Structures are given as structure tokens and as C-alpha cells.
Amino acid sequence: MRQLLEIDLQNYENCDSVFSRPSVRGIILKDDNKIALVYSEKEKYYKFPGGGIHKDEDQKEALIREVREEVGLTVIPESE
Template sequence: MRQLFEIDLRDYEDSDRVISRPSARGIIFKDDNKIALVYSKNEKYYKFPGGGIHKDEDKKEALIREVREEVGLIVIPESICEFGSVMRRQKSNISPYTIFEQENFYFTCKTKNQIVEQNLDNYEAEAGFILRFVDLDEAISVNLAYKSEDYFNEIMINRETKVLQMIKDALCD
């Protein structure tokens, strides 16, 4: 998969241990050119539906599971196409002397015309994750205004905003 860009804050020591948590994320457009995104009602940001890849899953299996859990959409497996990846490296916000490394794999895909119940983790429920269909410009605008005391979240939303902008630019070409 092609690398879209890399985020490396270099805020860690080279001797620090590395924790790797790859993720799969869905780029899902509906017929009216709106994109399906997770909206955090409490934090006021948009992100692509998706999340961590379990050790017993491949990227596409994780994408299907995560999209269903976070937003209740059912991915059509044969519609999945690679878009690109973003590597993120920074000091862990949880474990001292640890580097958090996450390769985020983005896939375009289609979903069935039905929405099932979300199955959110505690932190996702606390953030107020809901499915929204929005235009790219609205999602980019909301994310550009996003500020948080949690620097870890800001880096994530900056990444998502940059990918949204890349998608917009590709559609305009």
C-alpha cells in the first residue's frame, strides 16, 4: 500500500521500546457525495470509522469489524480497495519510555443500505461517537477548529484532516 505521508514527532528516545498498534479505516461515500464519518459529540471532531487490527485479523477483516462496531455500517467485502497508509510515531501518552507507533491503513469501500446498532468501546461511548454523513468541506472545517487538552487526540485529528483534504484534492483533479 502506498504511504500517503508520515507523522513522526521525534519526541521520544531511540532507546525507548516500541508499541505498535496498526489500524484500518474506511473511506465510505454515499450517493449524494457525502462521506460517512464518526462524529464525537463531546469532543466535536470527525474521524474515519475504523480502529485497531487484532493479531488474528488481516486489515480487511479489521476494517469490516471496526466500521460495523463504530458506525453500524456493513462493509461489502468485495468493494474494498486500498487508498493509502499513514505512519504515526510519537511518545506514548500512557506508558513511560515507550514509542507509540501506528500505521493507519485507509480503504475505500461500499456498504449495504442498512445501519445496525453500534458496539462502542467505553472511551468511544464517552466521546459520544455517532455516524454522520457530511460533505468533505464541513468535516475539514470542523476538524481545523478542533482544539484539545489531549495532544494525542490533536495529532489524530490533524492526521484525519490531512487525509480528508487529500481525498478532496483527488476528487477535484
């Protein structure tokens, strides 16, 4: 089994060079129990569809957009 990634547990509290970007990911299950994944060529591993939240959108809007962009599916949110 190969390691996919290593989590960095250093304390960056007093560091000015830390980059943070709010993002969303979605777990999409199909009727045949298959899961939608996206392959990252850059990182060489699979991940759930998603990405960064634009400054003019909320989490739900970002997830709908990212899923459409990455896997071509339309997300229809359940009513709250």
C-alpha cells in the first residue's frame, strides 16, 4: 500500500506564509454503489469532487459549481 499524502502537523500560528483557502468537497454515491472521484494529475491521487469557494458564493453554491465542472453532474439540493 502506498502513502497518498502526509498531514503536516506543525504549528503555523506565528507564520506569515501560510496559505488558506475555504473549499468544499462532495461525496457522490450512485445507485449502483459507485463513488464519483476525480484524479489529480498534479498530486497523482484520487479525491472527491470539489474545490475553492469564490468570494461571491456560499458553500452550497460552490459545491454545485465544482461538481458540475469536475464530473459534469447537476446537484439538486434537498430543501431545508
